[in-house]
Amino acid sequence: MSEFVSGRHFLQTPGPTNLPERVLRAMDRNAINHRGPEFGALGREVIEKLRHVFQTAGIIGIFPASGTGAWESALVNTLAPGDRILISRTGQFSHLWEQMARRLGLDVATLETDWRRGADAAAMQGVLDQDREHRIKAVCAVHSETSTSCMTDIPAVRAAIDRASHPALLFVDAISSLGCADYRHDEWGVDVTIAGTQKGLMVPPGLSFTAISEKALAAARGGGSARSYWDWAPLVTANQTGFFPYTPAINLLFALNEALTMLAEEGLPTVFARHARYAHATRLAAAAWGLELQCADPAAYAPGVTAIRTPDGHSADRLRDVILERFNMSLGNGLGRLDDRVFRIGHMGDLGVLTFTGTLTGVEMGLRAAGIPHREGGVQAAMNFLAGEGTAA
Ligand SMILES: *Cc1c(COP(=O)(O)O)cnc(C)c1O
Numbered sequence: 450m451s452e453f454v455s456g457r458h459f460l461q462t463p464g465p466t467n468l469p470e471r472v473l474r475a476m477d478r479n480a481i482n483h484r485g486p487e488f489g490a491l492g493r494e495v496i497e498k499l500r501h502v503f504q505t506a507g508i509i510g511i512f513p514a515s516g517t518g519a520w521e522s523a524l525v526n527t528l529a530p531g532d533r534i535l536i537s538r539t540g541q542f543s544h545l546w547e548q549m550a551r552r553l554g555l556d557v558a559t560l561e562t563d564w565r566r567g568a569d570a571a572a573m574q575g576v577l578d579q580d581r582e583h584r585i586k587a588v589c590a591v592h593s594e595t596s597t598s599c600m601t602d603i604p605a606v607r608a609a610i611d612r613a614s615h616p617a618l619l620f621v622d623a624i625s626s627l628g629c630a631d632y633r634h635d636e637w638g639v640d641v642t643i644a645g646t647q648k649g650l651m652v653p654p655g656l657s658f659t660a661i662s663e664k665a666l667a668a669a670r671g672g673g674s675a676r677s678y679w680d681w682a683p684l685v686t687a688n689q690t691g692f693f694p695y696t697p698a699i700n701l702l703f704a705l706n707e708a709l710t711m712l713a714e715e716g717l718p719t720v721f722a723r724h725a726r727y728a729h730a731t732r733l734a735a736a737a738w739g740l741e742l743q744c745a746d747p748a749a750y751a752p753g754v755t756a757i758r759t760p761d762g763h764s765a766d767r768l769r770d771v772i773l774e775r776f777n778m779s780l781g782n783g784l785g786r787l788d789d790r791v792f793r794i795g796h797m798g799d800l801g802v803l804t805f806t807g808t809l810t811g812v813e814m815g816l817r818a819a820g821i822p823h824r825e826g827g828v829q830a831a832m833n834f835l836a837g838e839g840t841a842a
Contacts, residue, residue: 466798492691530554753797
């Protein structure tokens with residue numbers, strides 16, 4: 450392969466996602482004094498715009514960290530070693546969160562799934578019903594399991610906790626759903642929502658968020674684990690002043706501010722409908738190719754990513770290698786137990802319809818070039834749908 454490849458690289462991984470020109474321009478400037486008045490106004494503006502996306506009126510923490518850091522902040526502020534939590538292992542990300550909880554000394558009860566659907570709220574309720582002494586302090590759910598492209602129904606999990614009359618906190622990882630799917634922190638009664646910049650929010654990796662309920666703040670005030678950098682105590686003041694207790698990631702905040710403006714300009718309902726349309730078109734393409742989706746529950750299809758299985762005996766990683774080398778496009782790989790079994794098409798964040806159809810074209814050419822058994826016509830099926838005005842099923 451020659452060193453130079455003409456044309457823009459297609460970054461169709463489910464995070465990091467493509468950065469809009471406006472976001473790139475917004476961060477391409479000198480840093481500012483993070484103790485000066487201009488910064489305070491920026492901090493307050495970003496918090497206010499984030500509230501709109503999380504659909505919360507409450508406190509939002511911003512950490513210069515990947516999403517993994519925000520996971521840790523949720524756990525260490527509210528839980529102490531030995532505390533019991535319940536987590537449904539719906540895929541690799543819930544698995545990693547569970548592993549972190551164990552390393553932090555928490556006692557983790559795990560509900561297994563086949564990684565082809567969301568968490569089973571009824572099964573969660575069963576565990577909570579049994580827990581008469583209320584030893585379980587928190588229930589963790591991943592809204593969009595990026596590794597499997599399956600959604601968990603968060604209102605159903607909330608209802609399960611309520612039906613069990615259980616006081617456990619509800620933690621939700623919305624890292625790959627925020628900005629892609631409707632998400633209502635306050636209305637759904639979530640205690641801590643975790644998100645990051647590099648998926649639906651169209652910002653480079655490096656910032657993560659925690660939206661925090663009054664109940665979770667109270668739990669943090671009264672206990673939690675030893676912590677320092679991740680401590681939520683300064684957040685209440687920080688949300689009012691817009692200042693941080695350390696040097697914030699100033700230029701990423703410039704980028705975030707612009708991206709949040711773009712989301713508001715497009716309008717969240719339009720943003721969600723666009724994601725639903727691309728996800729639907731991707732599934733039409735997969736069906737036409739004769740390839741199986743990893744998500745086996747149509748009610749749980751994710752809007753921002755689609756994991757597609759390659760036929761038995763055909764390496765998904767080789768397919769991705771061929772697509773990268775021949776067509777200059779990156780796709781997501783299979784994670785954990787799905788290693789080499791699926792490829793994941795990211796269709797979240799900043800994505801025009803022609804870039805999206807180009808993505809599917811790259812996949813269809815890749816299937817042919819890699820010799821993966823499939824039928825032609827996936828791109829055509831997607832185009833037929835997208836040319837119409839139809840909304841996604
Ligand atoms: C990407 C992702 C993570 C991990 O976030 P990092 O920013 O890589 O630390 C966790 N959960 C979900 C659902 C994700 O999609």
